[in-house]
Amino acid sequence: MAKQPRMTLQTLRVLQLMLDSREGLAGSDIHNATKIFSGTLYPILYRFEDAGWLKGKWEKIDPAKEGRPPRKFYELTNVGRAQAKAALVRYHAQTDGATAPAWTPPGAKPI
Amino acid sequence: MIEFIVWGLFTIFLAPFLYQLLMEKAEPIANWVVNRTADRQPEAVREERRAEWIAHIKFTKGSASQLIEALGFACRYFIRVPKLNFALGRRFVVHVAISFAGSTWGSRTLGALGGAFAVAAIFRMLDPAVSTFPDFLQFTLMIIGTMVVGLVLISAIRRRFRSDENNVASVDPPSDDGTQV
Numbered sequence: 001m002a003k004q005p006r007m008t009l010q011t012l013r014v015l016q017l018m019l020d021s022r023e024g025l026a027g028s029d030i031h032n033a034t035k036i037f038s039g040t041l042y043p044i045l046y047r048f049e050d051a052g053w054l055k056g057k058w059e060k061i062d063p064a065k066e067g068r069p070p071r072k073f074y075e076l077t078n079v080g081r082a083q084a085k086a087a088l089v090r091y092h093a094q095t096d097g098a099t100a101p102a103w104t105p106p107g108a109k110p111i
Numbered sequence: 112m113i114e115f116i117v118w119g120l121f122t123i124f125l126a127p128f129l130y131q132l133l134m135e136k137a138e139p140i141a142n143w144v145v146n147r148t149a150d151r152q153p154e155a156v157r158e159e160r161r162a163e164w165i166a167h168i169k170f171t172k173g174s175a176s177q178l179i180e181a182l183g184f185a186c187r188y189f190i191r192v193p194k195l196n197f198a199l200g201r202r203f204v205v206h207v208a209i210s211f212a213g214s215t216w217g218s219r220t221l222g223a224l225g226g227a228f229a230v231a232a233i234f235r236m237l238d239p240a241v242s243t244f245p246d247f248l249q250f251t252l253m254i255i256g257t258m259v260v261g262l263v264l265i266s267a268i269r270r271r272f273r274s275d276e277n278n279v280a281s282v283d284p285p286s287d288d289g290t291q292v
Contacts, residue, residue, distance in 0.1 A: 027163065028170035031180070038167060039183035069166040072159075 005047045010036055012091055014044055015076075015084040024057060024073030045074060053080030137174030141181035148181075148189040
């Protein structure tokens with residue numbers, strides 16, 4: 001089984017956004033919504049993808065015709081959706097909805 | 112004096128020009144940075160990440176944001192900021208201190224040497240390509256050489272201006288009560 005991803009406020013924000021979204025989101029969409037910079041955002045996405053929580057899908061377009069490169073959209077898998085919900089519930093239970101510095105699920109290494 | 116003139120001209124004319132140029136060419140520059148960063152990725156994911164990051168830059172609004180995002184990729188995946196060589200970092204601080212102390216004391220040699228080693232230390236910290244000692248030495252010598260040439264040029268320009276000032280000294284001497292005639 002893949003390693004559990006670390007949980008931080010940034011990862012929780014990404015998970016919250018993915019849960020709220022009805023369709024797949026590209027990295028730039030997530031950046032625009034959360035303002036998390038690329039150097040932080042993409043390692044989070046790759047960690048979730050490696051853990052099987054997210055599934056990436058390339059859009060099928062003709063770059064020459066569209067005049068832009070194709071984007072990769074991320075969607076939560078069934079496992080990812082369940083884990084994300086559980087992680088957010090645990091976070092809200094621990095912090096009572098207040099902003100906390102960072103949160104680590106049981107068994108994961110602290111940041 | 113000449114440094115003030117050079118920096119003044121740079122600030123007034125060159126800096127806004129460079130800024131404008133940077134903003135106009137933000138996307139190609141950002142793409143170049145992303146391509147260089149992608150080149151250092153493992154072969155299995157290299158092309159996929161390159162395509163994904165270039166699309167990210169394309170869909171980022173604003174020239175400054177595009178540059179910042181490209182630098183974000185570079186910081187995380189090219190120079191690997193968390194893995195900086197901190198032993199070299201300490202040495203860098205010492206070199207900068209020597210440079211400042213030398214400049215304040217009036218020793219141009221110490222100022223230049225300290226600065227040159229500091230720049231070399233930065234590059235060695237950030238770029239694994241300059242990781243072996245011969246490379247590092249060669250790199251340091253190159254920077255010292257560049258700085259020496261710069262200092263010689265500045266000295267020559269200073270001398271040229273000083274001799275002009277000396278020529279001006281041939282005006283009439285002040286009168287006995289100290290006022291200029």
